[in-house]
């Protein structure tokens with residue numbers, strides 16, 4: 001009898017451990033997979049004003065480029081997009097937009113969307129409201145003065161935000177746009193063209209938001225080379241590339 005009880009206890013303890021470590025593993029996996037995961041402990045992620053993908057029902061994908069514009073790399077990327085008649089979204093830094101306004105004009109003229117990243121690439125979660133607001137407004141002003149349009153999309157640096165950042169986005173009728181967690185190309189880390197291509201192509205799904213950078217000297221050529229493979233491949237598979245605002249349009 002005693003042995004049976006001990007056996008049952010051991011069984012119970014094994015089951016409890018499996019459940020505990022299972023839940024723990026899921027938690028760790030998600031927190032690694034999505035940098036914005038920790039925000040999900042707030043109610044913020046429930047808000048529809050924060051997006052990391054579009055509708056899964058339409059065969060559309062959004063390419064996004066952060067930190068530009070850059071006088072060489074952004075132009076090269078725009079050339080590729082033009083060649084395939086593909087529209088994308090550029091989350092710019094205000095300070096780079098100020099230096100290279102002709103690129104904002106070109107992006108706008110060629111049908112791409114320009115969004116706000118920040119002025120100086122600050123971590124907005126760690127800054128006072130006044131600083132966040134100034135970074136946002138200065139960048140918005142640069143976009144508006146060069147294109148005559150106000151940005152409707154906003155990606156805070158590192159994908160981190162809090163209530164203050166969220167409120168500023170809402171006040172300015174901007175959506176906070178993250179990226180689909182498995183579509184972080186990590187091009188900034190110089191992983192190799194093949195790796196970038198594989199990451200994006202092997203997991204591509206309807207509604208994905210793919211993250212690239214157009215102002216990272218170390219990896220820019222890899223980003224450009226990867227785009228030359230990714231775009232025709234996904235077009236052949238029937239995907240259409242759209243801006244974020246187009247991706248989020250309700251049918």
Ligand SMILES: [Zn+2]
Nearest residue numbers: 066067157158
């Ligand atoms: Zn960035």
